[in-house]
Amino acid sequence: NIELINLKCHDFKHQIRKIRNSETITPAALRELEDYINIYDSVAKTGNEALDVILTEKSLLCNKNNIIFTYIADGDKLDFMREEDIYNLFGSIIDNAIEAMIKVEESKRVINMHVQMVNDMLVIREHNYCEGTVDFENGLPRTTKSDHRFHGVGTKSIKYICERYGGN
Numbered sequence: 001n002i003e004l005i006n007l008k009c010h011d012f013k014h015q016i017r018k019i020r021n022s023e024t025i026t027p028a029a030l031r032e033l034e035d036y037i038n039i040y041d042s043v044a045k046t047g048n049e050a051l052d053v054i055l056t057e058k059s060l061l062c063n064k065n066n067i068i069f070t071y072i073a074d075g076d077k078l079d080f081m082r083e084e085d086i087y088n089l090f091g092s093i094i095d096n097a098i099e100a101m102i103k104v105e106e107s108k109r110v111i112n113m114h115v116q117m118v119n120d121m122l123v124i125r126e127h128n129y130c131e132g133t134v135d136f137e138n139g140l141p142r143t144t145k146s147d148h149r150f151h152g153v154g155t156k157s158i159k160y161i162c163e164r165y166g167g168n
Contacts, residue, residue, distance in 0.1 A: 048075025
């Protein structure tokens with residue numbers, strides 16, 4: 001993703017030169033410039049490299065699917081966690097939210113995430129719109145997909161990772 005962003009910034013410089021030498025700019029060229037800026041704006045800097053990678057990747061995916069993804073994250077507070085747990089935890093949380101948002105009309109496609117310390121506890125909050133009702137089984141949301149054997153694993157992974165660190 002970082003290489004892609006660097007390449008796009010390089011292309012962006014050439015586009016600016018092209019505009020500077022032209023008297024008009026086409027709507028297509030303007031849209032391309034906006035896309036370059038959106039990619040650059042997607043780079044996360046939270047203080048935790050693993051979280052930054054996940055947030056950057058998911059921001060680009062949200063942008064591609066017309067989903068507004070906002071986050072406030074104090075990544076320094078995740079230093080007690082294993083890197084692969086950070087990837088899996090946040091990847092599963094955000095993937096589930098993106099999957100839900102793709103199913104709703106664009107005006108409702110918003111994901112908000114907060115990662116912060118409250119007293120001595122790390123609190124992760126993710127909010128997104130949900131149509132219909134959510135059925136629970138053993139304290140976890142039940143998958144809406146027809147093949148239950150291969151789906152719902154993400155929420156189980158989230159639960160397992162939280163419990164590994166004494167949370168829920």
